[in-house]
Amino acid sequence: MTSLELHAVRKSYAAVEVLCGVDLSITAGSRTAIVGPSGSGKTTLLRIIAGFETPDSGRVTLGGDVLANDTDSVPAHQRAIGFVPQDGALFPHLSVEGNIGFGLPRNTPHRTQRLHELMDMVSLNVSMLSRRPHELSGGQQQRVALARALAQRPRLMLLDEPFSALDTGLRVSTRKAVAKLLGDAGITTILVTHDQSEALSFADQVAVMRAGRLVQAGRPIDLYTRPTDEATASFLGESIVLPANLTEGWADCALGRVAVNDSGRSGLANIMLRPEQLQLMEVPLSEAANTASPLPDASACYGAVLDADYGGAICVLSVRLLRGGSSLASVLNQPQWNSPLQVHSPSMNVPPVGAMVRITVAGQAHVFPG
Ligand SMILES: Nc1ncnc2c1ncn2[C@@H]1O[C@H](COP(=O)(O)OP(=O)(O)OP(=O)(O)O)[C@@H](O)[C@H]1O
Numbered sequence: 001m002t003s004l005e006l007h008a009v010r011k012s013y014a015a016v017e018v019l020c021g022v023d024l025s026i027t028a029g030s031r032t033a034i035v036g037p038s039g040s041g042k043t044t045l046l047r048i049i050a051g052f053e054t055p056d057s058g059r060v061t062l063g064g065d066v067l068a069n070d071t072d073s074v075p076a077h078q079r080a081i082g083f084v085p086q087d088g089a090l091f092p093h094l095s096v097e098g099n100i101g102f103g104l105p106r107n108t109p110h111r112t113q114r115l116h117e118l119m120d121m122v123s124l125n126v127s128m129l130s131r132r133p134h135e136l137s138g139g140q141q142q143r144v145a146l147a148r149a150l151a152q153r154p155r156l157m158l159l160d161e162p163f164s165a166l167d168t169g170l171r172v173s174t175r176k177a178v179a180k181l182l183g184d185a186g187i188t189t190i191l192v193t194h195d196q197s198e199a200l201s202f203a204d205q206v207a208v209m210r211a212g213r214l215v216q217a218g219r220p221i222d223l224y225t226r227p228t229d230e231a232t233a234s235f236l237g238e239s240i241v242l243p244a245n246l247t248e249g250w251a252d253c254a255l256g257r258v259a260v261n262d263s264g265r266s267g268l269a270n271i272m273l274r275p276e277q278l279q280l281m282e283v284p285l286s287e288a289a290n291t292a293s294p295l296p297d298a299s300a301c302y303g304a305v306l307d308a309d310y311g312g313a314i315c316v317l318s319v320r321l322l323r324g325g326s327s328l329a330s331v332l333n334q335p336q337w338n339s340p341l342q343v344h345s346p347s348m349n350v351p352p353v354g355a356m357v358r359i360t361v362a363g364q365a366h367v368f369p370g
Contacts, residue, residue: 003028009058020212033199036209051076082149097129262367271365275344280357
């Protein structure tokens with residue numbers, strides 16, 4: 001069942017068109033992450049859904065109710081939509097109780113019980129109810145902001161980069177807790193984030209915006225493995241794009257013959273691999289000892305490790321490809337021959353700089369739609 005539906009939503013500020021006709025469907029109870037470069041219109045879209053801005057044209061519906069169209073707009077406070085901004089925006093002069101209770105009228109039945117329930121939902125101890133925001137950690141402040149938004153039993157929750165001020169560990173744990181909480185409560189959620197890995201891990205659906213347009217929306221794994229274009233590919237993570245000649249599900253490229261995910265295409269096209277798809281195996285010293293001899297297997301793909309960037313669990317290796325029939329020495333002596341690939345390799349047993357490696361490709365390469 002679709003909960004939120006955006007159809008041809010447009011918005012301009014003065015002469016600048018910020019949203020150029022956005023269509024997006026969000027299923028009830030699901031989590032959607034909106035990502036895109038700075039200025040692409042993410043926050044504007046969120047503010048239109050919340051009712052803080054009105055679209056110039058287009059339609060926004062929630063559970064079948066029209067929230068905005070070309071002529072009318074339901075006021076924000078009548079939409080039953082929760083909004084958690086980047087900084088939490090707690091009222092500094094009010095206690096936690098005052099902040100969470102802001103949207104709960106004094107005569108709400110069982111008000112204290114409801115406040116305790118909300119504290120429990122966001123995993124905060126009720127002893128914190130009397131504290132002021134400055135007496136809380138960043139993660140606790142975000143939980144209070146979330147509880148305040150939940151107090152009004154929203155149909156839809158909008159999160160505008162709510163985790164960005166938190167350090168890495170707290171960010172991950174808060175994000176997981178929030179995802180579970182909203183999932184358990186069955187609340188449809190939209191998260192705007194700059195963090196691609198956060199979007200991929202948080203959401204059931206990721207929507208990528210660029211220059212006021214929605215360029216692609218779908219399951220995280222589909223966007224990561226089958227991006228619609230190179231810009232989307234590199235926005236969602238590191239990518240290796242190579243020119244190739246396609247025939248019946250195979251691509252002939254600098255890495256040799258690689259399987260592709262589009263068997264119907266033929267001819268010249270760019271293919272994409274994620275760096276973790278490249279697997280390196282160091283060629284034993286006996287084989288590589290004579291760096292002047294031709295490579296042992298003319299049909300295999302080899303490389304020379306030029307540099308290693310240690311990053312903890314993962315090491316990023318710069319690997320220059322060796323042409324069939326060439327030698328390690330010829331490549332090391334001609335560094336301008338081709339630009340190196342960046343390969344993400346588990347740091348355990350990583351080949352050393354200067355080593356010759358055999359390169360294999362795991363899975364299929366992606367062919368960008370023509
Ligand atoms: N009230 C406003 N008046 C004029 N221009 C605005 C207004 N709000 C946003 N803009 C412009 O609209 C464009 C989109 O802004 P928006 O905040 O939606 O982008 P964003 O994708 O959320 O960016 P960021 O990731 O940097 O937060 C920007 O060029 C911004 O300067």
